[in-house]
Amino acid sequence: MARRSYKTDLGCIACDELSELGAGKEGWLVDNPNLHCAIDTHSLALANRSTILVLGWSDSDGSRLKIHPELSPIEAEYISAIEWLVFDEIRVIVAGTSCGYLLIYSLRGDLIHQQMVYSGRVLKLRVRGTKRDLSQDTSAEEFCVVMPGVIARFDVSDIQNMLRKWFEEKQAHFWGQNSKGQNSEDFENSFEQLPYQLWNVGKYGNCADAAITGIMPPPLVEPQSRQRYYCAVAVGKDAVISAFRLSEDKGRSLVGAILSKVVPMTVSTITSFSKLIWRSEQTSPKKPDKKPRSFAQESNAASPLTCLKDHPRKGEKLTLSPSGTLAAITDSLGRILLLDTQALVVVRLWKGYRDASCLFMEMLVNKDFASSSSTHYEPMKSDYCLCLAIHAPRKGIIEIWQMRTGPRLRTIACAKGSKMLQPSYRFGASMSSPYVPLEVFLLNGDSGQISVLNRTLDS
16 A cells, blocks of 8 residues: 655755755754745745855746845854745845844845844744735734844835835836936945834843734723734743733833823923033033934833743744734743733643744645535635644654644654745735645755645545
């Protein structure tokens, strides 16, 4: 009887350029903490400390791109995170650095945008979105930057407008249309800073990972307004799990409202009083003004909601479900916690999974669809079931568990040196288009083979 295969091979990324990233040595993909991977539907981006390599694994897309970002040698800056930003008509690569910079590159290697977010190392770049449906008035699409103790949120529409403008101006320069009077050097070096919101989530220590899970109601003492509040979950060394309510407006909290009115009046009174006392100094010659210093953006209000401390256990990685209502958290002692991000309670627990990684995926478990003989039927979202794929490298397996409290659906053997990957959210997809389920890809670093886990239970 033929052995069942629970994954489908897609192609191979083996090439000479991978040797620059350490390929050729056993376990090079998973043993190097400075090697970062991000996958799109047909492309893979890998980055070490100073190089970004983009590869296509299919025969129709075997293109390769190598990018060497300009990093600061004085501060020993290096690439610390990488992710794809995918729109309907635009695909770009975003890199985060150890000095808190965002670098956005086109698939031709052009530096589109450069911006400092906060002074610190970028730990994670998160792309998340939920389409509008009958129960939601608006869609939630966001791009977040996670740093030790800090999380920043960018509005996707601002990024999309900036990218569209850049590509239009790039095309105009290509055809020799320079209506704004800018030369090519000004065009390459002028970066319009993107607006963003910044919150300090380090009340319980610097976080190792964090995510904004979605919109939440305001506190009871706050007046109802159009101002949004977000919920953020962080994991780290001092607190396995901590949750915060994030306010868009620094002055929305009750304490912030008092401080915003009292502090300026106090400062104004002290300043006026000091001018009366030291009026004689105004006649003395003034020294030239110093050059103003540039500070990182001031953070908005973040109110702690809950915290779980369990020394010496440390939170390591966090994975969000597509809707943001569930979060899978791995810790340093081999435990995996499934957190309900709305109730902020742990609803499930796994033990014995040291060095594990988790990704949410969707399996086709609808029995009515499976028994259907129609070959033209396109599965809908209701035909799929949310599952959690747990990669246990010490056991050499991937387990798929049905959410929230369902059974283990299957166990898949995987080679040593493999890594699970998931394509980033595609912005702007139409609701009328066929539903694309959440998939999980598996990259074997030693062989270069890339495959996708099958979505049906009978395959």
